[in-house]
Amino acid sequence: MKTALxxxxxxxxxxxxxxxxxxxxYNLVIVARSESALIQLAEKLQSQYQINVTVIVQDLTLPHGSQNIFNKVKFLDISVDLLINNAGFGDYGKFGDRILQKQLDMIQVNISALVELTHLFLEEMKQRKNGEIINVSSIAGYQPLPYLSVYAATKAFVLSFSEALWAEYKDYGIKVLALCPGPTQSNFPTVAEFPDSSSFDDNNKNSLTTPEEVVKNALVGLEKQQPNIVTGGIGNQIIVNIGRFFPREFILQGVEKQFRQKQKKE
Known part of the structure; x- marks a missing residue:
């Protein structure tokens, strides 16, 4: 039986x-900061599917977080077949107006923890000549986003990093996928502190992709050994390809205007 972290x-x-x-x-190793939510999920899945679910409570903003996860997995003698680096968050507003520590924490979680976990588990996959890695990027990784500047930059890193690993390790039997969702039903706008989350609220759920749809598409892309996959409708495909047809300055001005409208009046 395979195990996914x-x-x-x-x-x-x-x-x-x-x-x-x-x-x-799949047996599972599930990681997050919320112990109660993880335990509830573990109990539900173990009861429903008769699998083993290991809970690891870890704050990935801490520099040693990834190593702690790896050490716990090794202590429990668990072999990870599929690594899913999904943890991440954003922060909305003008960069200079936002709290610096939150930006640094974002880089730590979205980039540093992801890179470290990938490095730690990749060596064993290489030795086995088998393994799968999904790194969650975003359609935000395809272009700079004013008012989400650090977030978009971290997702651009994840996209580039993952595609490079796809090329480096495909001959070792290792699949690497950059998953790039568009707007998805989640608590992202709350954590990012959007002052106007009307485009994400219950009245607009039909325009957002469900997490379940994102996951199913991701697993199809992984099976097909694609280097990346953009989930959601045709609109997301247009967004990630628009840079091929228009100057970057033109795109930046349009995106800035769109996201500026969400800000509170100063």
């Missing part, structure tokens, strides 16, 4: 990955 597993896309993989008879 999922960070950010307590809600959203991470939780959807856990539920889908449990249905596919």
């Amino acid at each position: 999922i960070t950010g597993a307590s809600s959203g896309i991470g939780k959807a990955f856990a539920e889908e993989l449990a249905q596919r008879n």
Whole structure:
């Protein structure tokens, strides 16, 4: 029986990955900061699917967080077949107006923890000549986003990093996928502190992709050994390809205007 390790597993896309993989008879290692949410999810999945679910409570903003996860997995003698680096968050507003520590924490979680976990588990996958890694990027990784500047930059890193690993390790039997969702039903706008989350509220749920849809598409892309996959409708495909047809300055001006409208009046 295969084992998947999922960070950010307590809600959203991470939780959807856990539920889908449990249905596919994977044992799970689920990681997040919320112990109660993880325990509740573990009990539900173990009861429903008769699988083993290991809970690791870890704050990935801490520099040693990734090593702690790896050490716990090794102590329990668990072999990870599928690593899903899903943990991440954003922060909305003008960069200079936002709290610096939150930006640094974002870089730590979205980039540093992801890179470290990938490095730690990749060596064993290489030795086995088998393994799978899904790194959750975003359509935000395809272009700079004013008012989400650090977030978009971290997701651009994840996209570039993951595609490079896809090329480096495909001959070792290792699949690496950059998952790039568009707007998805989640608590992202709340954590990012959008002052106007009307585009994400219950009245607009039909325009957002569900986490379950994102996960199913991701697993199809992984099976097909694609380097990346953009989930959601045709609109997301247009967004990630628009840079091929228009100057970057033109795109930046349009995006800035769109996101500026969400700000509170100064």
